[in-house]
Amino acid sequence: MAALLSSIAFLVGTFVSGKALISKSEIEQVFLTREKKIKMYYYTLLVLSGLIAFLIGDLYILWHIFINDKTVETVNWNFAIALTLVVFICCLVTLGTLAKLIQTFFIKEHYKYKVQLINIGEVYIIGMMNEEICICSANPNAEFVREDLESILIKLDDLIHKPLTREKIEIPQKTTWQKIIQLNH
Incomplete structure (x- = not known):
C-alpha cells in the first residue's frame, strides 16, 4: 500500500x-x-x-x-x-x-532573443548554463554550427533591466547528407 x-x-x-x-x-x-x-x-x-x-x-x-x-x-x-x-x-x-x-x-527559421550590452555589443541568448548564468553569442546560429564560436557567459542579473528583442533568424543551409548525420546526434 x-x-x-x-x-x-x-x-x-x-x-x-x-x-x-x-x-x-x-x-x-x-x-x-x-x-x-x-x-x-x-x-x-x-x-x-x-x-x-x-x-x-x-x-x-x-x-x-x-x-x-x-x-x-x-x-x-x-x-x-x-x-x-x-x-x-x-x-x-x-x-x-x-x-x-x-x-x-522542414523548419527553415528559428527565433532568438537579442540584447544590447554596453561593453560587449549585441548578443543573442543561446541558453542557460545554470539558474544564474546565460550563454550568449554574437552568432544567432551558434547552436546549429559546430565550429569554434565565441560564447559569452553573462550573469542573469545583468540582463534583467535590458530590453530584449525577438528576431526571426534563418537556419544555416545544410546538405541532405549533413541533415541525415545531424539526426544521429
Missing part, C-alpha cells in the same frame, strides 16, 4: 512540475536550464503519447458501438486496452524521432 501511495505521489509531482514547465511563456522558456528543457520535452512527449493512445482506444470502442452496432458490454475491452497500450508505447518511441525529422528537414 505504501508503494502505491508513493507511486501516486511521484506521478502527481511529476505531472504538476511538468505542467508548470510547459505553461511558461516563450520568454520564460528561453531562461530554462537544459535539464528543465529536457523535463519539459519528455513531459510533452508523455502527455501527447497518452492523448493519442486514448484517442485511438476511444475510436476503436466508438467504432464498434456505432458502426458495428455492438453494445458496451460486447465490445472487446481487452483488445481496446491492449491497443491503447501498444499505441502509447509506439508513440513514445516514434514521436520524438518524428519531431526531430520535421525540425531538421
Whole structure:
C-alpha cells in the first residue's frame, strides 16, 4: 500500500512540475536550464503519447458501438486496452524521432532573443548554463554550427533591466547528407 501511495505521489509531482514547465511563456522558456528543457520535452512527449493512445482506444470502442452496432458490454475491452497500450508505447518511441525529422528537414527559421550590452555589443541568448548564468553569442546560429564560436557567459542579473528583442533568424543551409548525420546526434 505504501508503494502505491508513493507511486501516486511521484506521478502527481511529476505531472504538476511538468505542467508548470510547459505553461511558461516563450520568454520564460528561453531562461530554462537544459535539464528543465529536457523535463519539459519528455513531459510533452508523455502527455501527447497518452492523448493519442486514448484517442485511438476511444475510436476503436466508438467504432464498434456505432458502426458495428455492438453494445458496451460486447465490445472487446481487452483488445481496446491492449491497443491503447501498444499505441502509447509506439508513440513514445516514434514521436520524438518524428519531431526531430520535421525540425531538421522542414523548419527553415528559428527565433532568438537579442540584447544590447554596453561593453560587449549585441548578443543573442543561446541558453542557460545554470539558474544564474546565460550563454550568449554574437552568432544567432551558434547552436546549429559546430565550429569554434565565441560564447559569452553573462550573469542573469545583468540582463534583467535590458530590453530584449525577438528576431526571426534563418537556419544555416545544410546538405541532405549533413541533415541525415545531424539526426544521429
